Amino acid sequence: MQTRRIGALAVVAVILTGACSSAATTAPASAAAPGGSAAASGKTVTIGVDLPLSGGEFANGDPTKKGVQLAVDQANANGGVGGYKILLSIKDDAVNGVHNPQQGATNVQSLVADPSVIGVVGPFNSNVGAAEIPITNQAGLLQCSPANTNPGLTKPQYGALQIRKAFPNRINYIRVATTDDIQGLAGAEFAYKDLGKRRAYVVDDTETYGKGLADVFVKQFTALGGTVIKEDGAPATTTDYTPLLTAVQGQNPDVVYFGGVTATGGGLLRKQMAQVGMGNLAFGGGDGIVDGPGNVQGSFIKVAGAAAANSFGTIAATHDIPNASAFADAYQKAYGEQPGAYSASAYACTQVILQALQAVAGNTPQSGLREAVRAYATNPSNKFNTQLGTISFDQNGDTSQHIISFYKTDMSADGGVGNWVFVRQQDFGTSGSSASPAASQ
Amino acid sequence: MQMQRSIQLPARLEGGPYRLIGAIAVSLVVAYVLVGPQQFSNFLTIGAIYALIALGYTMVYGIIELINFAHGDIFGLGAFVALWLLTMGGFNGAINNPVELAVVLVALFLLTMGIMGLVGVAIERFAYRPLRNAPRLAPLITAIGVSFILENIMQAFFGPSPVNSPQIFTLNARFDIAGASIGYLNVFIVLVAVALMIGLQLFVGRTRLGRAMRSTAQDREAAELMGVNIDQTIAITFFIGSALAGAGGIVWALYFGYAVFNQGFYAGLFAFTAAVLGGIGNTTGAALGGFFIGFVYVAAAQFGYSRWFEVFIFGILVLVLVFRPTGLLGQQLGERA
The missing domain is CATH 3.40.50.2300 (Response regulator)
Structure with a gap:
């Protein structure tokens, strides 16, 4: 009798955990551009976000996501970037409350398939990055991680060439945390x-x-x-x-x-x-x-x-960010809470993508934006003015900071x-x- | 290393226990010389814990020929029960009054071992007894299932992270001997383990119930015909084995000051190895095997090969299974339960 009850409980538990598997959500940027040129022309591009956003990792992922949102909302409020209004496509890579490399890979596959996506902010965890980079490298889609620290994701001496196997010399993954x-x-x-x-x-x-x-x-x-x-x-x-x-x-x-x-x-x-x-x-x-x-x-x-x-x-990140109080105030105003440990890093990643877009938008047709943004952001001679300070990315995509x-x-x-x-x-x-x-x- | 002398022993120790005792003494001296006094105390302590777990493995195998893979998790649960009892009792630090400490310890051991014994009996009643006449693979798989159930229950109640346990036995109470600083707790653990083992030997060898256990191990049907209550005898075997694992859990919680839901898995694997090393079904062998595993671990750490500890243990297991499948002391199913 008791065994059967325990068995039934176990079955119920399995069904429940299966049912709770993560669902990818797509949300548009919350703030509409107030009659700027972007809104007038109606042209949009999308920035993808892949972070663990449910379960026990919500505390890591949510403030990071809000860093991206803040940067995009501010850009749209200023009339968009290079004539484009920015949208967000937000994906959750947590399954049963824990970051999951397979879910991350599925997420970036759908971002790759969306032609309006010019860049991705994420992931949060190094093993998710190891599963995602081969896909985005193949597709030539720019990815900027606010938090990954494993050297193997970028540095050839730690095996990164295996991860960006499709195009080892075409860098598409950059990060703002050091290794x-x-x-x-x-x-x-x-x-x-x-x-x-x-x-x-x-x-x-x-x-x-x-x-x-x-x-x-x-x-x-x-x-x-x-x-x-x-x-x-x-x-x-x-x-x-x-x-x-x-x-x-x-x-x-x-x-x-x-x-x-x-x-x-x-x-x-x-x-x-x-x-x-x-x-x-x-x-x-x-x-x-x-x-x-x-x-x-x-x-x-x-x-x-x-x-x-x-x-x-x-x-592996800066604690004293420049203008920390201005950033914290803007974040506080938008979300009614203090920024998380990686909010500023995610904000900086978004700034890099937007500044690359700004630089190339003028002389690139919309269909070529993804490649142009990738090429500009990963060029070691280009510098970006971000919330973390002025940074550039080396030949492997690692931050100069x-x-x-x-x-x-x-x-x-x-x-x-x-x-x-x-x-x-x-x-x-x-x-x-x-x-x-x-x-x- | 410690067992090399024992290899030459006849399987059934016909020469009497003196050769075995001599071999153990020689092994201890060799171990002492190899690792020094401080590590010697470490090895006896961790070895005692493995030995307590290994006893339950070997007893259950001896009587119903089941490798009870849930046994390691009984040990883990024992640590949690001890931790929970101490927390409920309002203890959060060392007890310095020796009389009070003794009373608390006796109560703790009686309660925890009793609870764990009953848990073991319940598991046998509901998970293994219905399968007693099933093919041998069925109870084995069930044992693995019970192991998962126990681990998940512990995780549900206590969470996936290590939980700190009150350490009522003050760790600073130490004495210096031969250039080493030995904690009274280490001495206490070894004494408790040895006392329990001697008690087990006396129980199995001298009492009516022990005789019932031995006869059941030898030939269940014949024992039944002779009037032995098989169900009761097997239940008692599970009670004693699980209570010993519970004692291992208590000393674990006292010594290391924490418990984690899956600690029984690896401890169980090592203890299982100890039981096989000593000759599964043989309680003396299981106890010695436990100390041997403890020695290999401490020696690996001492000489900088801790990275390879698991390789050593399971490598030795493979060698024993290939060259002496009945274990170093031999299987003594009928003789010693």
């Missing part, structure tokens, strides 16, 4: 120079992101003159870190760096450091552990508990629940190595 290889380097600089640490113990989660981050950290920390006592790999299934920590305890490390995300062991490693008497050591990682305050279920600070104190992390923001845990922040607080940000230049610390705060 994980610079994050690992920045982590080493911060540990060595800001914190004065000299003996590092490095653990990675044996996954692409984590191992890559840890390797760059080790290289840079050694180059700076520090000693890496040991580099260990602990698969995401590891639950007991005490033998790893015991093995290095006698060699007196003064900082532990973790390549990985909270869910693959960052929080547990930090928690168990306290357990074996290494709780006073500094602990660091990449944006995989800078994941919100201590009252968010599953965040680094929540999992590690009190042991999370004295930790640092990096975010290599700014990393540093954060530390403050267990008294947010009324005692603990949170990451901004320390400073630094531009790691184009070479990416040993730039002088240009602290902005």
Whole structure:
């Protein structure tokens, strides 16, 4: 009897989750152009948006989407761009509340098929990008990601040529966030120079992101003159870190760096450091552990508990944007809330597409706009004046702005629940190595 | 490494238990020399947890020849039950009064092991008993299904992220010996595990119910003809096995201070490997196998090969299955339940 009831429950659950799969939505830009030239001529172009917009990722995707919307609404209010009114085609790549590469691929396929789409803002997640770029590369459709950091999406030495296989030399994917290889380097600089640490113990989660981050950290920390006592790999299934920590305890490390995300062991490693008497050591990682305050279920600070104190992390984006208050005011006025972490980045992506459109619209027929916008935006000699500052994109589509923001845990922040607080940000230049610390705060 | 001496032992230990005890002693000395005192304590602690889980695997296999893949999740659920009881009890930190701590611990073990034992009995009653005479593949697949159900129940109640557990046993209570700093909690865990194992051996070897278990394992029909209540005996086997896994869950929650809904999956795989290493159906072998897995893990971490830990474990499993399929101590289905 009871088994049957459990079985029936399971069946119902499966049906429910199936029914909740995401539906792509299309919404026009909300603000109509007030009698500008664009509206008069009636010509329109579309900007596609692909972000996770439902379930648990709504908190990431929605403020990012609103950044795009704000830029488009402002452009339309000013009479459109290059004689065109801008429309939006918004797609959700989350399935059952989690970003989904297959859904992302389906979304960009429909955007590619729409001839009015001149560019796409998105995606948010690197693995979704890896599924989308082959499609947009084949079609020659410009994509600008506000948040992707995996170097493999752009850099040939990390395998990007496999992703843009159709036309390896025709760049169509650009991004305004810098990459994980610079994050690992920045982590080493911060540990060595800001914190004065000299003996590092490095653990990675044996996954692409984590191992890559840890390797760059080790290289840079050694180059700076520090000693890496040991580099260990602990698969995401590891639950007991005490033998790893015991093995290095006698060699007196003064900082532990973790390549990985909270869910693959960052929080547990930090928690168990306290357990074996290494709780006073500094602990660091990449944006995989800078994941919100201590009252968010599953965040680094929540999992590690009190042991999370004295930790640092990096975010591959600028924290101090120029004219931050003007942007925040405009956003607040439009949506009645504060901008999210990637709102300004999405706004900047939209600005890049619109400025490219502005530059080419005059001498390009509407049918050639998609290719002209792509060619203009990905040309390394073109500069764009964006909310993040003046940027251009290199021969792989990576931003010229290599700014990393540093954060530390403050267990008294947010009324005692603990949170990451901004320390400073630094531009790691184009070479990416040993730039002088240009602290902005 | 630890078991190399044991390989030469006859399958049924006809020479008496002294050779086995000698082999264990030699192995412990070798392990101590290899990894040093601090890691020695780590290995005994994690090994004790794996051993507690492995016992349930091996007992269930011994009596109904079912690889109970849900067993790892019983361990995971045990950690959550302990965590939940402690949270409900209003504990949120270390208890420094030894008398109070002892009372709380005894209550915690009795309650959690009792609850988990009943969960195990319920699973056997509703998921496995209806399939007792079905082809052997059917209960195996059912066991995997039960495993998923347990994991999803845990995820539904406690969420997909690790949940912090109150650590009532203060972690700072340590003593220094041989240049190592050993937590009293580590000693406590090993003592509890060894006590439970000795208790299990005495129960199976000396009591009426234990004799019923052994006879059921040897020949179910003959046992039934002799008046053994088969259903009751199998239910008791599940109760004890699940209660031991629950004890593993308790010490896990006390030691690591967290529980996560899928922790039983990998712990279960390692414990299953331990049971096969020792000779599935053989409780002594399962316990030793658990400690052996713990040692391999700690040695891999000590020498910088943690990346390869799973390769070592499952590589050893493959070698044992190829060259000594009955395990290092041999299957002793009839002898030791």
